[in-house]
Amino acid sequence: MSVTEEVNGLSLLVRHDEEGPYLIGGKCTSCQAVFFPKQSICPRCTGQSIEETPLSRKGRLYTYTEVYQKPPDYDGPIPYLIGRVLLPEGVFVLAQLKAGKEDLKINMDMKLVVESIYRDEIGKKIIGYKFMPA
Numbered sequence: 001m002s003v004t005e006e007v008n009g010l011s012l013l014v015r016h017d018e019e020g021p022y023l024i025g026g027k028c029t030s031c032q033a034v035f036f037p038k039q040s041i042c043p044r045c046t047g048q049s050i051e052e053t054p055l056s057r058k059g060r061l062y063t064y065t066e067v068y069q070k071p072p073d074y075d076g077p078i079p080y081l082i083g084r085v086l087l088p089e090g091v092f093v094l095a096q097l098k099a100g101k102e103d104l105k106i107n108m109d110m111k112l113v114v115e116s117i118y119r120d121e122i123g124k125k126i127i128g129y130k131f132m133p134a
Helices: none
Strands: 014-017 020-028 050-054 058-067 080-086 092-097 109-119 125-133
Antiparallel strands (some): 014 020
16 A cells, blocks of 8 residues: 555655555566666666565665755754665665764664655645654
């Protein structure tokens, strides 16, 4: 079952099952490369036969940074943390982090969460995926 379809295309990236949310990646049937997000063409071999594949809910923090400049249309807290999380499939996922700088250490275990990132100009919650310490 997918996350609600009306949430800014999030259902193209995240699904839920009985264990909770997970990210949807792509797997090339030609070279077996796994990537996120799922694309129509393989970034490794340019193959066009791509299967949808569920990705692990947990990974390791590869790196992170604190962001002070807000992106267009973002009305959430500044500064915020973003990081690259390496999943067991060998896929790096760039995501906002749900933690303080003092709680983060490179190579620490992280887990996926799906929640509000901020509210838009009319007060509607914008939902997205984040990672937090496991």
